[in-house]
Amino acid sequence: MMENIFGFSISPSSAINMDKVDRALFEELCRVEPDAVRCMACGSCSATCPAAAFSGMSIRKVLLCLQRGKEKEAFRMMSNCMLCGKCTMVCPRGINTRRLVLSISRIYGKEDTK
Amino acid sequence: MKEIVVIIGGGIAGLEAASKLLDLGYSPIIVEKSGRLGGHVARWNRLFPDMTPAADIVSELTERTKGANIFLNTEISFINRLRDSYNIKLSNGISINTSYILFTTGFSLFEAEKKEEYGYGVYDQVITNGDLEQWFNTGEDHRISGKEIGHIGFVHCVGSRDEKARNSQCSKVCCITAIKQAIELKEKFPDAEIWCFYMDLRLFGKKFEDFYTKAQRDYGIHFIRGRVSEVSENIEGKVIVKAEDTLAGKPIKITLDLLVLMSGMVCSQDSTKTAGMLSLPVDSDGFLKSSDNVMHITSSPKNGIFYAGACTGPKTVPETLAEARSAVLEIHSHISRK
Secondary structure, X not given: OOOOOOOOOOOOOOOEEHHHOOOHHHHHHHHXXXXXXXXXXXXXXXXXXXXXXXXXXXXXXXXXXXXXXXXXXXXXXXXOOOOOOHHHHHOOOOOOHHHXXXXXXXXXXXXXXX | OOOEEEEEOOOHHHHHHHHHHHHOOOEEEEEOOOOOOOHHHHHOOEEOOXXXXXXXXXXXXXXXXXXXXXXXXXXEEEEEEOOOOEEEEEOOOOEEEEOEEEEOOOEEEOOHHHOHHHOEOOEOOEEEHHHHHHHHHHOOOOOOOOOOOOEEEEEEEEOOOEOOOOEOOOOXXXXXXXXXXXXXXHHHOOOOEEEEEEOOOOOOOOOHHHHHHHHHHOOOOEEEEXXXXXXXXXXXXXXXXXXXXXXXXXXXXXXXXXXXEEEOEEEOHHXXXXXXXXXXXXXXXXXXXXXXXXXXXXXXXOOOEEEOOHHHOOOOHHHHHHHHHHHHHHHHHHHHHX
């Protein structure tokens, strides 16, 4: 990378452009986990997550990131999941979040190795 | 002598009230400003959450009010208060003397062009919930027909919960209407992606939450929490919608072929005008003020004057019908006490 000799730089845009988001993998995920879209963003999962306080893990945010094309951010959070299943216990929509984490890893991980 | 009750407004509240008054042996007179009965419901296609055809409801109600006196294309010219009755002069020259007036004057749909930033009346891709229902009914709208529709957006709370638009109230039914219309559009354009931009989803009624879940799970409709900030047009004739995805905390942008604005319910000007003839008070939300918002929602502060339906605030169809029945019962007890 070129050294920054001017003392300032341009930050990449954090805006989400839905026109450029490829939804194919998320749709594949929905076929296996149709309840994934029923999340109403209540935040119970993140509030109970033992990893959240230390790592920023939040299955709610993971789901949102995947839908907005921010896969890298989702994986960074998900790598901290310990699969304890507390989030599944508290989810008011009855989403099997623990299984969801495993399904995400399987579907999106498959893409990584291609 | 059969007591006369004048019903102002031939929408569903007026029709239901007239039919119940007939059942009780009174003689209702409906005064309707337009040339047809059924009000807003007559312009709607299907109703949530069971997709009941709106036409069935209007025709059933019209059938039941056959015995009533109905004046179409008629307005109230003026109302004089006599000692213990009212003298109503209609625009067709007829004058009626009655002790009981029922306001079923309903609401108006918010004029979406007032929210300039959404581009209604500016861009051809932007329509309202009312336009969409009309298209469901007639199949004719140059903004929808004959176009390739791949991406559709819905904007909730247009003119509702908006103090700058002078409507701080929630219009109550648009959340569920947007979900209903999104499902209907998905059925018409199965390959389309549909996005709903909302601030809150207020799904209070029977089966509403199930309907919402169904929209997400079975129809794949997407929900983005954030109010649309502006709409612009690109060179290909599509509209670009900008908002903040408040759950992600990031600005979001999407290009759409069709944008539906969920216009809210506001008080109708005719309703306030007629109420003004009797110096009836208007509530802080602009709708007619009941004598009490808990116990006496159908009573006005004036003797012999009653309200039913959306003239006192946004209401669903079943709520409006229930209120019409309740107002009739109230009138009935007044007459029986005489």
